[in-house]
Amino acid sequence: MPGGLTLNHFLVLSLIVFAMGLFCVMSRRNAIGILMGVELILNSANINYLAFAFYGGGRYDGQIFTIFVIMLAAAEAVVGLAIVLAIYQDLRTIDVDATETLSG
């Protein structure tokens, strides 16, 4: 094991980042803030993928999935931010509590 680091080191790091992202998503009312939380969660997942790939026998699948996740995150960010800008044009705010027109 390089330099005494184990799989658990990376998993715990990723979980801490995940918890930060979760808290961010749950507590924010700003749409952009929520999107940032989502990016943190995605990053923690990527760390997991790469850690398992590294310790799991030297196969490329984990790394390839990471690339797909990054690609989807880019798409998500683009569309998400476009939606945010559209909402802003319409409502002059990006507070998610204001966007309740679909509520039952």
Add this chain to the structure above:
Amino acid sequence: MVAQAIFYLLALLTVGSSAVVAFSRNIVHSTFALLGAFMGVVGIYVLLAADFVAMVQLLVYVGGILVLTIFAVMLTQGIADVTISNRAVARAPALVISAVAAAVMIFAVFKTPWHQGAKVMVGPTTYGIGNAFLDTYALPFELASIVLLAALIGAVVISRPIDRRAQEQ
């Protein structure tokens, strides 16, 4: 020892920046802290022998998504006003839930006997990833390009200024 030191430094950068992202009352601060978090994660990737993925992370996240986010923040009004720009409600229950979730999963991590391979990944990985993309993952790779195209068109359509008169008709 050196590796452990580097890991802990990078972990500190990542977690600290994430904490600023999550807890800051100013959206601009959050946005710039996101840069630190991404950079820390890039370091972690390198430590995990994922050189190609680290470069992709740097290019896409830092060069693309982050810049986009900053644009979005700047294009929306009232960023200077802390209470408006990054309002947060019900922080205590969210904090508790997040902490409990993290604690449960960390507990699970330590309790699980992870299967580990005999050898670890060694770089460089670009050759192998390229082969895999054009071989085993050819179809998902092509699908991904379609998804990106759709996202591109979708973003253009959504963010276009709405023509009120056309809508009423």
Add this chain to the structure above:
Amino acid sequence: MQPHLFVGFIRWIVLLPLAGAAINFLLGPWIQRKLGKGAIGLIGCGVVLGAFAIAVMAFFRMIALEPNHRFMLDDLWLWMNIGGMKLDIAFWLDPLSMVMTLIITGVGGVIHIYSTGYMHDDASFWRFFGWLNLFTFAMLTLVLGDNLWLMFVGWEGVGLCSFALIGFWHKVLANTVAGNKAFIVNRVGDWAFVIALYSLYWGLSSVGHPTLVTREVAQWAHLLAGKPGYLGLSLVSFITLLMFIGATGKSAQIPLYVWLPDAMAGPTPVSALIHAATMVTAGIYMACRLNFLFSMAPDTMLVVATVGSLTAFFAATIGVAQNDIKKVLAYSTVSQLGYMFTAVGVGAYAAGVFHLMTHAFFKACLFLGSGSVIHAMGGEQDMRKMGGLRKHMPITFYTFLAATFAICGFPPFSGFMSKDEILLQAFAHGHQFIWALTYGAAGLTAFYMFRQVYMTFFGEFRGTHEQEHHLHESPPSMSGVLIILGVLSVIGGVVMLPGFVADFKPFERFLEPVFSSEFTRRVTEVPITHTTELTFSTLAIIMAVAGWFVADLMYRREVLSPERFASLFGGELYRVILNKYYIDEIYQAAIVNPYLMLCRAAAWFDANVIDGIVNLAAAITVFISWLSGLFDAWVVDGLVNLTSNVTLDFGGRVRRLQTGSINGYLYAILAGVMFILLVRAMLRV
């Protein structure tokens, strides 16, 4: 089976008039507007004359054959194949149908030409020629059809065309009434004819030869001899009697002749073509065509001869008192058709067909001559308002006179040959009474025909000044046709000369193969000496001269006053004859009125009883519907409303979960994930 030749061009005789009818009906208005009436006339006449040319070609082809092989067949396609009866659309040309085809297309063709002049001022010129062409087609189908059903198709087709052409000027109610009358009276005969065909088919089936193809019927008819039929008659008698009833309808014999005088409502060329020269002879043609059947039934033959001679005499007496120029000719036609049936009835088929042909010539000439007169008189048909027309219309006069001599039977005109042959044959076959009737009718014929000639063409003009000023000879298209038919009336009889003049009877020999069945031979052949023949010819001439003489005294020299004869027996006899023996009134009282009463009774029954039942049923239905409606409103709708209310209520409650708050959704997702993890962890344990 008669040996026959397959000839492919016969179909064009039939199809050309059909093509003409199709063009005139479908494109007629357009052609008339764009190209004028001349084009319509050209098409209408062209197709018939084309058919005539083909018929002439077929005639020369036929006489080149051996006399007993003069049969030609043109088989087009299988028409129907039902229960062993296999019928083709096929045309059968034998000497008999050859003669008929030549008459129809030849006389028909010149009448078409005449019509171009006569109908020139009519707006529906195209319609007239369409119907004329269609009539020619139907008549040729009747004549040439190789089976009895195809013949029946033509039989009905000519009836339809006759109906349409009688009522051609349909804006006058009387014309359409006359057309209806013709159609309905014919229907009575057609009913009998159809039953005859079914019976014939049934009879032939029972002897193992289910067929209605005419030549096959001829081949197997002898098997029907002795088979019992209905009403105490033998089967053959039953069938032929019914066929004769059909013929009385189509050929205007007692008791179904009443439509023909009324049919004069149609344009005069129609009267000439359909109601004198061709269609009305269909019954005679049918009887001759099925001569082998009629010959097998002596009782039917007697009925035919009796009815024919009675009709001949009876119609002639009515003709004496008519004042309408066309009505006289109409009754004359009925009378002459009676002669033909007399010939058929006594077994002189060839004589009947011969008279049919000469009659077609001279009666067409007479009708067209009367048409020419009517044309000149501006539509006037009453002979009492004519007179002296000889000077104004010489061609019409001389052709009319020639045809009159022909119909009266003066030698050497064509009528002399044919009518005397019938009289002679009637006597030679031992029917003295029938001979006496027809002999008397011959005198009456001469009387009323010369009466007509004198009233129309001699003396002083009795019409208005305006009419007199308007008098003129008809255009060449009409007068030319009159000349052709006049010449034919004169010389048409040379194909069958009386035996004492010369032994020259090519017409009879030409037809011989048709009348060669065993039974027909038995009834036709009677020995006649030249002396007898000469005697009867002399008697006939004496009778004709007598009729002429009386007419001359009454209407030209006016020595005898017709009124004196009219007032004989207190004027009753004259009044009865003038009113056509009140036959129409009797029919009206005996058949039409009871029928109308029956209709009214049925209508009353319908209005009160049937409608009552229907209304009751309707009321019951309404009541049941009301009950059903209640059930629907309370039970069915209740269930439906219950379902919808429950759904609405439930939806209203569930809707509150949809808060629109993203954080709320996040909590829910997280709770869900946690729950799943918890469950999994517990299951793992």
